[in-house]
Amino acid sequence: MKLSDSRFRHTGCDDRVDVAIVGAGFAGLYMLHRLRGLGFTARVYERADGVGGTWHWNRYPGARCDIESMQYSFQFDTALEQEWEWTERYAAQPEILRYANHVADRFDLRRDIRFRAPVLAATWEETTARWVLRIGSGERVRARYCVMATGCLSIPNTPRIEGLESFAGPRYHTGEWPHDPVDFSGRRVGVVGTGSSAIQAIPIIAEQAKRLYVFQRTPNYAVPAHNRPLGRAEQAEVKKHYPEMRARAKKTRNGVDHSPNPASAVETAEEERIAEFESRWSTGGLGFLGAFSDLLVDHEANAMAAEFVRSKIRRKVEDPEVARLLTPRSTFGCKRLCVDIDYFETFNRPNVTLVDVSRSPIERIVPGGLVVDGDVYAFDTLVLATGFDAMTGALARIDIRGRGGIALKDKWRDGPRMYLGLASAGFPNLFAITGPGSPSVLSNMLPSIEQHVDWIADLLDYARKHRRPIVEATAEAEDDWVAHVNDVANRTVFPSCNSWYLGANVPGKPRVFMPYPRMPAYVRKCDRVAARGYEGFELNEAPVVPSPGSGLVRGLPHAIEGSPAA
Ligand code: FAD
Ligand code: NAP
Secondary structure: OHHHHHHHHHHOOEEEEEEEEEOOOHHHHHHHHHHHHOOOOEEEEOOOOOOOOHHHHOOOOOOEOOOOOOOOOOOOOHHHHHHOOOOEOOOEHHHHHHHHHHHHHHOOOHHHEEOOOOEEEEEEEOOOOEEEEEEOOOOEEEEEEEEEOOOOOOOEOOOOOOOHHHOOOOEEEHHHOOOOOOOOOOOEEEEEOOOHHHHHHHHHHHHHOOEEEEEEOOOOOEEEOOOOEOOHHHHHHHHHOHHHHHHHHHOOOOOOOOOOOOOOOOOOOHHHHHHHHHHHHHHOOHHHHHOOOOOOOOHHHHHHHHHHHHHHHHHHOOOHHHHHHHOOOOOOOOOOOEEEOOHHHHOOOOOEEEEEOOOOOEEEEEOOEEEEOOEEEEOOEEEEOOOEOOOOHHHHOOEEEOHHHOEHHHHOOOOOOOEOOOEOOOOOOEEEOOOEOEOHHHOOHHHHHHHHHHHHHHHHHHHHHOOOOEEEEOHHHHHHHHHHHHHHHHOOOHHHOOOHHHOOOOOOOOOOOOOOOOHHHHHHHHHHHHHOOOOOEEEEOOOEEEOOOOOEEEOOOOHHHHOOOO
């Protein structure tokens, strides 16, 4: 440690960590915990002033998970799993944030997290075979490995609407909500967007606001949440059988235990089919997608589910013209299916107006409101529920330079390229958690995060034991995987609409389907790769570099090279 300290003073660059982790959401927290357990020195850099990631930033009214809390939670520690009590079927944002803080405290993680520390650049230094990170504060850090736990939905997408900056009143983005609650009482509010965030926020804003305008470009499908308090007895029963439930979840397409029905909608008689849809509808939640096995792969089956949900929307909304506008015509589940609490019913309120901007886009924003097709809608508070630069946004904002100074942004100009969504050729020792090409946003994210973290931790341990700490995905393995992801995606309904899964929500972003739609097949592939000595990766020795005062050493004096296990 002394040698490292002197080197820090000598070079102005902190060399004291083996692994630099970027982001303190669930992924960064668990990565830190796992690496510590293996004896690595790891440190997290987080641009926010607290842990929680998504749940730190998205504090808009109504924010809550759409996967049941008992499943949207960590399973790596049985005591944690057993001791934490959820209060609702779908926990609200403050509770999930408390959970993230509890995890940080319970595993004593904060002492290795630097807050208000945005990572601006990460450069692969060939001579030392290390990543050099530049932090916003001016600090530089040199680490053997860098893990990007920067999130799939962590960079808000602010649309380029003329006059946006001229708006005179308060303006909020759902993905960057203030810490203090916003009171809409007596206010005239304009909400742009009708995705998951808007669908959660609108009913609550409508209850408070004097007047609410909702600007909708594309209507969305939503199924009811049927949220409710979680009783202790019910929770205890789930906890008694947690391992079985988690094991069942691992076998499903998206890592959620929702009793998927293996039958085909197309081959099921109409009466039976409707009964299955009704049953899922009354249960509530994303389990609706498990009603039949072909809903997301067969357009005829998909149309049946779509029509069922449309008929429900038409029944909920009193004004037929408003109902027509709110009824989606696109492929069902092609954009992320929303889970709502009284969303459609909100449009029956006298203080709520739906404004269709599908044919005539928002013309401009003015100090006192917004103009559509020459009509001015006057309001004093603007809410942008306009989503995220998803999956690649956070990585693209860091100047990441791999071998030969190649920028990741340039390599990904035509779309992200990763092997298993974990690593990219030409960027050795750099890993992403839930990166493009992994199930990520098409799955229950907590188990996906755990699977990625465990896999990366095992790989680093393996590389250390074999004294070959330089790990790089091969271009061939990456090409094959990218082709496979496209092939699988093209056999689903997902590429058939303009979703953020395809990057279609951000002007100029290449149109590439980013997540991998099959969780169990993905996990099997990762396990196979590991069992075959990390097939598709090259593992090499560290270069010999001069170390001040101690002659030549292979790398620097960290747990990685100096491990007793090595
Ligand atoms: P994040 O939580 O996004 O954390 C990434 C962290 O990295 C952030 O704190 C960010 O500040 C930090 N960071 C990024 N770039 C930098 C940088 N350059 N320097 C320093 N720090 C940086 N998933 C589900 O499975 N179920 C749900 O119900 C669900 N609900 C959601 C609701 C909302 C409103 C949103 C937006 C997403 C939801 N998701 C859900 C997806 C959610 O993002 C994941 O479940 C999960 O929280 C992601 O954790 P993470 O740690 O990977 O990323
Ligand atoms: P989103 O799904 O991308 O929705 C953004 C909305 O803004 C869309 O309705 C979009 O319309 C609209 N929009 C964007 N630019 C616009 C413009 N210039 N003019 C008019 N409308 C515009 O974003 P999100 O709602 O924040 O959700 C993102 C993801 O986060 C979700 O899909 C989900 O994975 C996650 N999330 C989950 C929950 C949950 O229930 N737990 C809650 C929130 C978020 P178009 O559709 O026409 O582009």
